[in-house]
Amino acid sequence: MPDPKQTKASPTMADTDIAIVRIAPETSFKNKAYEALKEAILKMDIYATPEPVMLDERALSERLGVSRTPIREAIAMLEQDGFVKTVPRRGIIVVRRTKSEIVDMIRAWAALESMAARLITTTARKKDISALRDFFKDFSDDRLPQDHVEEYSKANIAFHQALISLSESPVLVDLTNDLLLHVRGYRQLTIGRKDRTATSLPEHLGIIEALEARDTELAEKRARDHTLGLAAYVEAHGQELFT
Amino acid sequence: MPDPKQTKASPTMADTDIAIVRIAPETSFKNKAYEALKEAILKMDIYATPEPVMLDERALSERLGVSRTPIREAIAMLEQDGFVKTVPRRGIIVVRRTKSEIVDMIRAWAALESMAARLITTTARKKDISALRDFFKDFSDDRLPQDHVEEYSKANIAFHQALISLSESPVLVDLTNDLLLHVRGYRQLTIGRKDRTATSLPEHLGIIEALEARDTELAEKRARDHTLGLAAYVEAHGQELFT
DNA sequence: ATTGCGTTTCTGGCATACCAAATGCCATAA
């Protein structure tokens, strides 16, 4: 049974390998609710109010026009992700992370990304590595990143995700994406990151160079140190962002 | 609101500090089912049969003596963990990982563990680091690990978990535990690991020495290379274990 | 024996109803 995705063809059917894909599975309400709630949680500013943000199953089921059952299943999934915590007969609480938790996550991210860099030096194509520069082609000495923080921040994230993807390691990709979702929840992190933005771009270019040179150890080190730098920055400057 | 765990005592009640502990929260059926199913999945040998292992909501609800609702919620959680995959109107499939997926996971594990080693060199107490040797105190030249593979395997896992814990990084601990659960599903990995077992112990001791010496770079490197060695081993020798 | 086709059965998805615990409101008594 080599490939379960292949339709069971009768022996008479020529193995013409037409791209017959399984028709749209029509994602379930459960998954729709999961996506919707996840997006909503990531979009909201959890730290705007001192009181914890609560969710209500019934209210959500009304808002989304489905029953409580798929909502509850979605909540259960979100709880696995660590986005919410449900307390019996109390409510569903959107989890607020502490500064040290965020720092911790960034450190784990650094670990995964440095491993990605290591793998890339041995497997990725030169062409794909060089393509990483494109993310920053809109920035130069005439158009400094620190003058377009928001835009640079987007390019920054895209760069890191593309970098990890080059490792062709689904596990690394998934784990870092999960971590990024949590870290990005702190939109305040972009605020005041102006001073850090200035050093960010050169570091990125340094990583790319090390990758192109196939210098495994150096690429790993640069990738690690770059992200650990962010962790240290948050640890030092993020105090006021967390209650 | 300093300590929510303390019972709200009226002012008149003498503060005699009777040992009144919060009564057991009685974990829900959903969580019980989750734990039970998870354990069952990890315990079973998914690769014994060529056909995929299927689960049945109704059968499970009968076996566990609860209704389908908590079962479904538990399944949703397991699906988030990547242990099962439910296909509408087909069934719930216990996910079988391919060799390359396992290798991939071990690499991620290596990344996280090397970061843990890095952190440990800067924060852990010497006493706690040295205590790591205790996991191997039952092995010596008179009692070689390769002659007690099963026992050594247990000590091995315990060592790695204790190591990660020393980093005092909840994220690293949780992520590696998750990865270990998946990797350990391959009980075949312990089989024939005899040849690798011989080199394992010295490498572990080398890691401990580097930690004690507070040599950040060396500890990181040794931790990484040790686990990457396992990945390479599985990649090279695990062929026959996967269909 | 093989092929078609309708039916039965199985399976997950979803809606709904009820339960029990935790809270809060409010009437009542000191």
Added chain:
DNA sequence: TTATGGCATTTGGTATGCCAGAAACGCAAT
């Protein structure tokens, strides 16, 4: 006015029942 006891409400937890799609079955025609 304030403390207190109880009842109504709120909220997550669980049980059930029905639905629709899909596979399995079976019967009949070729």
